[in-house]
Amino acid sequence: MNLRLFGMNYSMWTIQARWALDHHVIRYKYTEHIPMITTPLLRIVSGKLTGNVSVPMLIADGRVYDDSWLIAAYADRNGHREKLIPFDKVDAIREWHDVCDIARKANRVIATDATAHNEDAKRENLPDFFPEFTRNVLTPLADLGVAYLGMKYDFRHSIIAEEKKKVREVLTRVRKALNGKKFFYDHFTYADITAAATLQFVRPVSDHVIKLKPAIREVFTQNDLATEFADLLEWRDGLFADQHPEPFTV
Numbered sequence: 001m002n003l004r005l006f007g008m009n010y011s012m013w014t015i016q017a018r019w020a021l022d023h024h025v026i027r028y029k030y031t032e033h034i035p036m037i038t039t040p041l042l043r044i045v046s047g048k049l050t051g052n053v054s055v056p057m058l059i060a061d062g063r064v065y066d067d068s069w070l071i072a073a074y075a076d077r078n079g080h081r082e083k084l085i086p087f088d089k090v091d092a093i094r095e096w097h098d099v100c101d102i103a104r105k106a107n108r109v110i111a112t113d114a115t116a117h118n119e120d121a122k123r124e125n126l127p128d129f130f131p132e133f134t135r136n137v138l139t140p141l142a143d144l145g146v147a148y149l150g151m152k153y154d155f156r157h158s159i160i161a162e163e164k165k166k167v168r169e170v171l172t173r174v175r176k177a178l179n180g181k182k183f184f185y186d187h188f189t190y191a192d193i194t195a196a197a198t199l200q201f202v203r204p205v206s207d208h209v210i211k212l213k214p215a216i217r218e219v220f221t222q223n224d225l226a227t228e229f230a231d232l233l234e235w236r237d238g239l240f241a242d243q244h245p246e247p248f249t250v
């Protein structure tokens with residue numbers, strides 16, 4: 001079977017989709033999406049010529065799965081390892097996906113804002129095919145990228161403190177539900193994956209698992225929340241060590 005996954009290797013949504021596929025040892029050809037630049041390619045492969053297209057996007061059996069939840073469900077239907085979304089917990093786990101999505105979206109606002117104020121991160125964000133000597137003159141392009149994301153997700157006027165409050169509320173719920181345990185439920189499920197992926201933009205997981213350029217790592221790190229939720233970061237690192245010790249293949 002020929003599976004193709006489009007994603008952004010650092011993105012919280014891509015991480016959770018890939019983790020679900022990897023859990024079930026489902027192989028796929030991975031293509032890195034570069035906002036604006038590979039959008040036409042996404043449109044062609046998905047047949048979605050207008051409206052928003054987003055990653056992760058899985059093309060399997062001639063079908064398009066353009067949402068991390070749908071990809072996790074696909075992995076569960078087609079894989080043979082323990083279910084990540086067991087039938088008796090679909091609603092509860094979907095709720096964790098939605099609750100964590102609030103924090104992921106807030107994290108995206110915070111990280112994009114941090115990128116807008118960090119020239120090195122903007123330079124590092126430029127696609128790799130631009131040679132080093134062109135990068136300084138190309139930062140306006142990176143600015144355009146930041147403005148594009150701002151427009152797409154309409155967060156030009158968001159206030160960072162309010163976004164942090166949303167993340168804090170979600171992480172407090174996660175902490176309460178985990179209550180010092182290894183998993184949300186009696187075994188590893190997608191609820192653990194979705195919460196762990198959300199923490200990528202509080203403090204990214206080690207370079208060994210997902211390699212990031214230094215300034216990008218910096219703008220994805222929120223020192224205040226990382227200190228406040230150090231216990232959850234420790235849990236997340238343990239979960240990766242246990243359940244996804246190998247790097248995500250690029």
Ligand SMILES: N[C@@H](CCC(=O)N[C@@H](CS)C(=O)NCC(=O)O)C(=O)O
Nearest residue numbers: 011013035036054055056067068069
């Ligand atoms: N509902 C989607 C949301 C995915 C999403 O927001 N993807 C963003 C990642 S930051 C995206 O595709 N951005 C690419 C672009 O704007 O071109 C899911 O859960 O998979």
